[in-house]
Amino acid sequence: MKLRAGTSGFSYSEWRGAFYPEGMPADAMLGYYSSRLGSVEVNNTFYRMPSPAVLAGWAGATPPEFRFAVKASRRITHLSKLRNVADPVTFLAKTLSGLGAKLGVVLYQLPPVLRRDDALLRDFLALLPSEQRAALEVRHASWLDDAVYSLLRDKNVALVAGDPEEGGPVVPLEPTADFGYLRLRAEDYSDADLGAWHARLAAQPWHEVFAFFKHETKGPEFALRLSALAEGRARPGVAKPKASPARGSGRKRTA
Incomplete structure (x- = not known):
């Protein structure tokens, strides 16, 4: 299994001194990032393509094996809610x-208010080009059904x-494609947490996994750290039970 681990975005000034060298200019960040991590999820495309x-610059700044996951426009997912979107999908x-071969996956993130609609999903999926891989993030529990997985x-x-x-x-780890896509939104991960995720991924039939x-x-x-586990350069810890957060606690949902 090929793991492509990364983050949602790469151009953050607050990462200087923590991940990027102090004083690194913004236009050098992608090159440095791609020298250490295998993929990045681009989210600003949700607002503007x-x-x-710019795309040619991204492709040119990264090594041949690097891959971009790109979030689809909100016009498709949030404004039109998958209806009558043939033109924007094209x-x-x-x-x-x-991006050429460096386009890894197109991420379609549904709004939390959009409930399950099998006919709508079927029509939308028919629009997707077969030459570009796609991932669907559902954010309403009604979508978690075998009929949806089959589509x-x-x-x-x-x-x-x-x-x-x-x-x-x-959302369960349900293999609906020959690759997997994870968005890991917790604010802290121990070695044990990462080891548990690595074990779960290794048990799946995927040949490639994107994890952000x-x-x-x-x-x-x-x-x-997750990449090191996948490459056999680190040993997983033992997970400790986590207390369930109180209802309404935690940070406000973001992208």
Whole structure:
């Protein structure tokens, strides 16, 4: 299994001194990031698509084996809620083709208010280009059903799993594609926590897994430690039980 661990985003000034060297200019961050981690999840595309020149710059700044996971436009998922989106899906696919082989996955993140609709999902999946891999993040528990998994499996679309944001559903590791996609949103991970995730991933039939930690200062460290486990360079710890958070506690949900 090939693990591509990384973080949600890479250009954060507060990472200087923790992950990036002190004084590193912003335009050097992606090159440094990609020398240490194998993938990054780009979230600002949710609001605005980058120009072809920016995409070419990203591709040129990273090594051949590096991969980008790119969040789809909110016009598709949040404003239109998957309805009548043939044109924006086509535009997205054409734009992201500028990344070439470095485009790993397109992430479609559904809004929490969007409930299960099998016909809607089936029509949407039919629009997705077969040459670009896709992952679907559902954020309403009604989607967690075998019939939904079957629809995703028919199109080789990954169901996003992981540690959810506050209030989000706990999505099972359900293999609906030949690759996996995790979003690990907790704010701290012990060696035991990472070891447990590595063991769960190793038990899946996937040949490749994308795993992204939250854009906190420790995010790159967690990604490096999980990568070390996958490569046999570290030994997992023993997980300790965690107390369940009180209802309503925790930070506000973000991307």
